[in-house]
Amino acid sequence: MSDNNRRDAADKAGSNLTRMSLVFLAMGGVIAFYIGTGRVQLNDPVELTASISQPNTWTETGPLALDVSVTLANNTEEPLPLEVASQCDTFRWFLTDEDQNFVQSQRGEETCVEVPVRGELEGKHTISGSYTLTLDTSRVEPGNYILFLKYWGHELREPITID
Template sequence: MAALKPPSPASELGQRMINMSVAMIAIVGVIAYFLYTGAVEPDEPVKLTVSAVQRDAASGEKSIPMNIDLRLENNSKERIALTAPNQCEIFRWFLTDSKNEFVQSQSDEGACTQVTVSTALDAHRAMNESFPVELDPNRVRPGEYRIYVRYWGHEANAPVTIR
């Protein structure tokens, strides 16, 4: 009967390398899965959150009132400067339908003075603001839409249901 030979150091090293490679691939796969599905979302230095709420039901020729609520969070360890070329560029929006077709955007009523506007947001702080918006009943009907917002140079979007 032949005696079993102990594994050589080279084969032991090879087996360890294979085991470590499989473990690393599994770890990377699990992380990628959670990031892809949105279960884990890495903190962005600055995060803009948008929600739009219709105040009254749509009725005939009257404009459709809606509030756009914004939350701008500074998740970084440093204070950030927020600047806009003028006061009209602090907050901008446009609306698309369920097919991602343009429906309506913010109207520019009056002229904006060309003066740079700025403020700052401290580290680990957030600012909340709400803007009233009037939607045109000739363009907007009850249904599903998406609102796109730019606020202090940061962009986000959210679903909107018009009733």
């Protein structure tokens, strides 16, 4: 192969590399533009998350509690209407084993007036709540479970381990 052919091949390779770099740079710019202007959202429009901790270790005589903090995020620009049948329905929960067999649910010890509760979560805002769940140690033993949560009508299931 002559020196001219080698130079031509190197020039073509360099030119192709430059073109590919420009294409990738342009693609990155387009993606950044759409994400930055909100035309593409990486998060769900409405997102419920939970943080769950077990402050004490399981014992047969109990008590056993879980501390649960929930956050509802409105990732849209529009207000999100919130409505539940009563204040007791703002937060609900039940627990199943790994095979989704019922173990325990929230006790109905609270007195609630059956009046709908309405609100609104502004766009790009969150609301949070903290709750203590009291578990029955005759039903719940150390092991893996699924905690089903409902907060302002939005549902979440979280795998948990009782120690």
